[in-house]
Amino acid sequence: MDLTRVLESPHALHAASVHLPMSLAFLGLPLILVTILTSKRWHRGRTFVGAYFLVAGLIALAATLTGMRAASELVALASSEIETALTQHRLLGYSITVLAFATSVLLAASHFRGDVGRRVLTASAMLTALALAVAVLFAGSSGGRLVYGFGIGTPVARADGTSGATIVVGAYPSVASVSVVPTVAIADKSVDAMYTPKTLAIDPVQAAAVTFQRDIVPLLERRCFKCHSGNEPEAGLDLTTRAGILEGGDYAGAAVIPGAPDQSPMVLHLRGIYEPKMPKDAEELTESELHTIRMWIFAGAKGE
DSSP states (O other): OOOOGGGGGGGHHHHHHHHHHHHHHHHHHHHHHHHHTTTOOTHHHHHHHHHHHHHHHHHHHHHHHHHHHOOOOOOOOSSSSHHHHHHHHHHHHHHHHEEEEEEEHHHHHHSSOOOHHHHHHHHHHHHHHHHHHHHHOOOOOHHHIIIIOOOSSSOOOOOSSOBSSSSSTTHOOOOOOOTSTTTTTTOOHHHHSSSSOOOOOOOHHHHTTTOOOIIIIHHHHHHHHTSSSSOOGGGGGOOHHHHHHOOSSSSSOSSSSSOOGGSSSSHHHHTTSSSSSSSSSSSOHHHHHHHHHHHHTTTTTTOO
């Protein structure tokens, strides 16, 4: 097993970095309690525990940064439930970092106050340490749900032996489109028939003739710009430029995977395979409009 490969995967790196701050947070709770109970005999206890929580905060910050990097690698989220769980996990990560630093600051400040102020600040530090432990519990729970419940960033073995590490749960585009069988790549045509608009066979020659400015921009302007344009596009997804389409929105990566139209989040949302079905609260695209978008993506989603 090559452990150096952990550094190559943001998801693996985040998984490797989260356990230390979790352990430090729980160990910090009895440490600060001992500090309060032995404050008269162990005068340097608050200094030691304050430094301890400072280190815990720095490690938690590192774990948060690896989590942000891992989230940026996600291609798409299969449902609003996963989106909500990911948002909660992100906020809990921020909270853990802030609470660890707050505990350290309160303990440091207690050195510069009288007896009453010292007791108040130390008691406040105890409360923030308790809140930190609770936040870690919920963060661990939400993280476990993302990994083991939804398979975010992790190959999930299915009964047929194929992998669930697809664009549904955040695999890399190159992996999802080449070597991994996507969960949304429906082999059964009777199942595929459940989703609309229907997909049409793509002629490579015809696809190569589709251009972004002439064919795609006017189509998106009619159908998508109402929500996905301007200074504050919905979900942070700006569809007015090719760069915006490839950058993606707040919760996922690129809206299209060049060369893989039926694995592209944009197509999956337009067909209702991903929720919510797009355009929201509007008539769905025609088969011809969807076909134009799929041909553009098939030919490499070029910007000409």
